[in-house]
Amino acid sequence: MSAEENKAAVQRFGEEAFNNGNLESSEELIADDIVDHDPAPGQAPGREGIEQFVTTMRSAFPDLQTTIDEIIAEGDYVAFRYTIEGTHQGEFMGVAPTGNRVSVTAMEMLRFADGKMVDRWGNTDQLGMLQQLGAISQF
Numbered sequence: 001m002s003a004e005e006n007k008a009a010v011q012r013f014g015e016e017a018f019n020n021g022n023l024e025s026s027e028e029l030i031a032d033d034i035v036d037h038d039p040a041p042g043q044a045p046g047r048e049g050i051e052q053f054v055t056t057m058r059s060a061f062p063d064l065q066t067t068i069d070e071i072i073a074e075g076d077y078v079a080f081r082y083t084i085e086g087t088h089q090g091e092f093m094g095v096a097p098t099g100n101r102v103s104v105t106a107m108e109m110l111r112f113a114d115g116k117m118v119d120r121w122g123n124t125d126q127l128g129m130l131q132q133l134g135a136i137s138q139f
Contacts, residue, residue, distance in 0.1 A: 061086030
């Protein structure tokens, strides 16, 4: 696939899975054995783990919306910066629902092979999210 097709796959998965809760495209876009180099605590390996993470996020933040702020692709790699927004209505990372609205920034890099995501690296402002949830104090 071309760099542009890889970018389109990232945008499609973000829209369908995270924004709409539809995981049907994950089989088409994510390799069964994708390596998540930054998994959530307790996250299963492979595509199953990615789907599990999406489900966890959408359960905690049913109105979850992700917006890709910047996206760059070169060869088999796609890097993007994005914003996650939602209302905390379900348990998340051991924090009971607060009703707080959160807005968190994150960055990811994905590697594609044979048209599917095969490696994922990520960095999310988890401290900022936990502060917005009131789980830890701001300093």
